[in-house]
Amino acid sequence: MDREPGVSVRLKLTLSYAGFLMLAGAVLLAAVWVFLLRYVPETIYTPRGIQTLQADLVRAFAPAAVAVLAFLLMFGLVGGWILAGAMLAPLTRITHATRLAANGSLSHRIMLEGREDEFRELADAFDTMLTRLEAHVAEQQRFAANASHELRTPLAITQTLLDVARNDLNRDTGELVDRLHFVNTRAIELTEALLLLSRADQRSFTRDHVDLSLIAEEATETLLPLAEKRGLTVEISGDVAPTIGSHALLLQMTTNLVHNAIVHNLAEQGTVWVTTSVHPRTVMLTVENTGEALSRQVVSTIVEPFQRGTGRIRDGHAGVGLGLAIVKSITQAHDGTLTLTPRLAGGLRVTVQLPAAPPPTVR
Incomplete structure (x- = not known):
């Protein structure tokens, strides 16, 4: 001004x-x-x-x-x-x-010398802000590039199919419509995932009292047919875990975790464990699954957008590569922490820790 x-x-x-x-x-x-x-x-x-x-x-x-x-x-x-x-x-x-x-x-740093005082505290805080801002901008640039690439693929396939149909009028239109429907569905899924991720990053949602245990039950019941189709066992247990947040976003977060645990599992006789627990100031949601042995290097990268992990894609359910990225954004938007740990017997353990809801005031 x-x-x-x-x-x-x-x-x-x-x-x-x-x-x-x-x-x-x-x-x-x-x-x-x-x-x-x-x-x-x-x-x-x-x-x-x-x-x-x-x-x-x-x-x-x-x-x-x-x-x-x-x-x-x-x-x-x-x-x-x-x-x-x-x-x-x-x-x-x-x-x-x-x-x-x-x-x-954003690469410049003040790096103020000397002992601690008000100016040096301000300079250190500004340097920390620049570091986080630079990392955030770099992440957004990578995300924009990856999103552009991912969106360009279905559009290019659609264009190719339409060109083939226009040049070959005698081609079976039923097969063409099926392929176009599949590609268009994938594009819609990717777009919805991008919008959901943006909504979580902007924290533009209403916060209400929710119970993670009920959300876990709802997500598990929704995905139970998929687990049964793959011959997997889903076990859910835990305590009432009250927290404050968006029911829709937390349900999406839990659904993504359970879906990943089902899809990236053993070919047969696999297991998924979904548990909730309560601690003095936090509540926890843990989703574990059997599966292939994962290295810590792979685990540290699969939360990034469009990173699906080497050898973790299953036919027909590869997703759009935003499942765990959305989980991470929703967790951070609720002031929580996300921890991924490879299981020694194979598979993955994902833990979401959120602030516990304050106890109701007695009038």
């Missing part, structure tokens, strides 16, 4: 230093003057006659006091200007870094 030009902070501090020094000097001179008047008699008798000492003292003290105050004024202005410049030097570096960040340079 446009502002009218004003006095610099350095000049304000200089005037403040000089004014305080002048005030302190004036008080000191006044104290000396009162002391002298108290102990020096007004007149004395001498062989030459009566002498007025206080009048002589005034004539001698006043010019000296004025000279001292003038010296203090000049000394306060010069010294205050130098001290203010030294004190505000870190602020100049912070302002320079802020302008660089405003112009798009």
Whole structure:
């Protein structure tokens, strides 16, 4: 916003230093003057006659006091200007870094030297903010590039199928319609997943009291036919786990976790465990599944958008590569933490930890 030009902070501090020094000097001179008047008699008798000492003292003290105050004024202005410049030097570096960040340079860091004080605390906080902002921008750029690539694929396939149909009018339209329907469905799923991910990142949702155990039961019942079709056993247990958040988003999060646990499982006789637990300040949702042995390196990357994990895709249920990315965003939007751990016997353990809902107030 446009502002009218004003006095610099350095000049304000200089005037403040000089004014305080002048005030302190004036008080000191006044104290000396009162002391002298108290102990020096007004007149004395001498062989030459009566002498007025206080009048002589005034004539001698006043010019000296004025000279001292003038010296203090000049000394306060010069010294205050130098001290203010030294004190505000870190602020100049912070302002320079802020302008660089405003112009798009997020790699610059202040790195203010010295011991801890208010300016260094501000500089460290600004450096931390720049680090997080740079990482967030880089993540968004990667996400935009991946999303563009993923969306371009079904559109390119659709264009190819339409070109083939236009050039070959005798081609079976039933097969073409089926393939177009499949590709269009995948594009819709990807678009809906992107919108859901954006909604979670922006935290644009209403928070209500919800029970994670009921959400886990609802998600498990929805996906039970898929588990039975694959010959898997789903076991659900746990305690009532009250928290505060969006029922729709937490249901989507749990559904994604259970769906991943079913899809990325053993070919037969696999198991999925869904449990909830309550702790003093948090509630936890844990989803475990049997499956292939996973390395920690693979586990650390599968929460990124469009990262499906090597060898973890199953025919017909590969998804759009946003399942765990959506889980991560929903968890962070609810001020929670997401932990992925490979199981020693194979498979994955995913733990979502959310703040527990405060106990109801008794009226």
